[in-house]
Amino acid sequence: MPGPPVVRIDLGSGAPAYAQIVAQLRALLVSGALAAGTRLPTVRQLAVDLGVHHNTVALAYRTLAEEGWLELRRGRGAVVVERQGPRASSRAQEEFSRRLEGLLAKAAADGLSPKAIVREFEALGRKLWKGKTP
Amino acid sequence: MPGPPVVRIDLGSGAPAYAQIVAQLRALLVSGALAAGTRLPTVRQLAVDLGVHHNTVALAYRTLAEEGWLELRRGRGAVVVERQGPRASSRAQEEFSRRLEGLLAKAAADGLSPKAIVREFEALGRKLWKGKTP
DNA sequence: ACTATTGTACACAGACATTGTACAAATATC
DNA sequence: GATATTTGTACAATGTCTGTGTACAATAGT
Incomplete structure (x- = not known):
């Protein structure tokens, strides 16, 4: 059984690293590839994988948490939650x-x-x- | 006979003003709404219309000039030129x-x-x- | 010639992105 | 249960990006 799908960012693409992380994870969340209950890698683990600082990953996670995709708790990690999307404005x-x-x-x-x-x-x-x- | 199509930007949209100007003008250029020979408004004129500094518009114009869409000359203004697009990389x-x-x-x-x-x-x-x- | 117009150069101020470091809350280990 | 480890968070520091103020250079108009 595979772990959660991998994220890959392109430094030197102009786009901020945290925004790239947000965009890619959001795509996985929308498609259902990351279903509710799934545990994401820790901010430090993903940071090492991508070659960025863990605070950069933390900012991405927090952004997605504010959109209602994740639940963040110290010591536990980041978990995907059930989410009711907003009505289109x-x-x-x-x-x-x-x-x-x-x-x-x-x-x-x-x-x-x-x-x-x-x-x-x-x-x-x-x-x-x-x-x-x- | 109408002047060149108008550009409208949304401050507070997150996206930089100069990038919005570039994006909208490029769309008009691609569609042919701005054909070769057309003269764009001066950097100061468009800047007043949009409520930004003329250097912000100048940066947008320069970006499009580097892409091959415009020819810029002091005293003359910005003119759309014939352009051969690159092959898709x-x-x-x-x-x-x-x-x-x-x-x-x-x-x-x-x-x-x-x-x-x-x-x-x-x-x-x-x-x-x-x-x-x- | 001289003046007005038009794009450009450059320094400054503020916002943003990333990092270094220390801390707080939950968990694992014994 | 005490303690060490894991995990997200807070915050200051640094470098880059955006937008602006101001002065300049090249062309056009009179």
Whole structure:
């Protein structure tokens, strides 16, 4: 039986390390790959794996805890909890729309074809909603 | 005859102002809404419109100039030029994949339904490739 | 020629990201 | 049960990033 899925970050990507950790763990949480009850690696363990300071991982965990994904307790660790997502706000909708537009434009500017972009989108969609809301 | 399309940024969105300007202008450039030969507003004019410092706009313009979209000259202004986009690198492909995954997961976590997400994706696709590469 | 316009250079202030270090709460060991 | 270990947290220090104030350089207009 495998341990929890691994996180890999890309230093030198511009994006802050803690934000990359948050983004990747959130993807695993949304997809259900990290189900309620799962215990995450300790902040120090994951920090060593990624080559960053444990406070950087701690900040990522705290961010996810504030979103309702994790429960954090000293001495125990980080555990995934049941979570009822919020209702979609128009704020979130607009934010998503603008960020997606920027991302697609950047991809096109970098030479990715519309076909390749659509393919990637569909692949990620299957990955994220793997049997959740088909 | 209308002037060039307007840019609107959202301070308090977390994203840096100059990055928002870059992202929105790049979207207009990719879609062809800003064609070669078009003259952009001066850095000071756009800065006043957006409520930021002109050096902030200048940084955005310089970023787009380095990507090959604009030609900048003192006294003249910023003009859109013909641009041959690069071939897609695997680096760009991976970058896009990870950013898109993070964005989709964030949207899902914020309560957006898969249906709403797909709808937005298709709408933006039509907007960005309006008659370019169908 | 001279003035106005326009992008640029550079130093400064504040916010943010990461780290070093020490601490507090829970658990494991004996 | 006392004690050591494990685990998340608090906080200051440092370097980087963002945005601004101000002055300058190059082009255009008169």
